[in-house]
Amino acid sequence: QSALTQPASVSGSPGQSIAISCTGTSSDVGAYNSVSWYQHHPGKAPKLMISEVYNRPSGVSNRFSGSKSGNTASLTISGLQAEDEADYFCSSYTSSSTYVFGTGTKVTVL
Amino acid sequence: QVQLVQSGAEVKKPGASVKVSCKASGYTFTDYYIHWVRQAPGQGLEWMGWIDPHTGGTNFAQKFQGGVTMTRDTSITTAYMELSSLSADDTAVYYCARSYRQFFDYWGQGTLLTVSP
Numbered sequence: 093q094s095a096l097t098q099p100a101s102v103s104g105s106p107g108q109s110i111a112i113s114c115t116g117t118s119s120d121v122g123a124y125n126s127v128s129w130y131q132h133h134p135g136k137a138p139k140l141m142i143s144e145v146y147n148r149p150s151g152v153s154n155r156f157s158g159s160k161s162g163n164t165a166s167l168t169i170s171g172l173q174a175e176d177e178a179d180y181f182c183s184s185y186t187s188s189s190t191y192v193f194g195t196g197t198k199v200t201v202l
Numbered sequence: 203q204v205q206l207v208q209s210g211a212e213v214k215k216p217g218a219s220v221k222v223s224c225k226a227s228g229y230t231f232t233d234y235y236i237h238w239v240r241q242a243p244g245q246g247l248e249w250m251g252w253i254d255p256h257t258g259g260t261n262f263a264q265k266f267q268g269g270v271t272m273t274r275d276t277s278i279t280t281a282y283m284e285l286s287s288l289s290a291d292d293t294a295v296y297y298c299a300r301s302y303r304q305f306f307d308y309w310g311q312g313t314l315l316t317v318s319p
């Protein structure tokens with residue numbers, strides 16, 4: 093199972109919006125509405141930001157939103173803030189009853 | 203509140219084995235799968251497999267089949283991940299995570315494993 097493809101880095105100025113893509117195949121991202129997104133600060137546990145493509149858990153800012161089209165899912169962060177600087181990973185359930193993570197994207201707030 | 207607390211950092215020699223624990227609290231242990239995920243230095247997250255605490259059933263990523271064992275002790279609400287025949291490539295932070303439906307809603311704090319001669 094190959095990792096889902098994400099851009100290595102995305103940057104933006106405070107207040108701007110950025111989008112992170114997550115591309116898989118028809119056996120994972122395209123097959124199920126089970127894409128989730130995690131924020132990861134080095135040395136800390138990953139934090140769930142989006143579940144099942146677009147659901148935002150309680151306590152997560154509404155500046156974070158998710159979507160999916162075909163084999164590609166996306167995480168959008170609007171009104172970018174300094175605290176959003178972190179690594180972001182997508183994940184998907186697969187047709188083999190396993191899971192796969194994305195390659196990860198480093199978000200930098202300029 | 204839901205908590206997953208992992209055992210401490212480990213240093214092992216190549217060829218050895220390691221067993222990492224994940225103590226769950228704040229919910230019914232047998233109602234949710236426990237997954238193990240690792241992150242090697244400078245790398246992304248890598249899903250290793252899951253255990254169903256209710257049945258003890260497991261499923262692993264193909265890469266880890268045969269080299270990883272996942273078990274649980276329901277009496278102390280603890281899941282374990284044992285990795286054998288360690289090599290330097292196994293140096294990583296290992297996380298346990300609880301899944302609800304098909305996403306990971308709670309994570310442990312991570313356990314650093316260093317494999318070095």
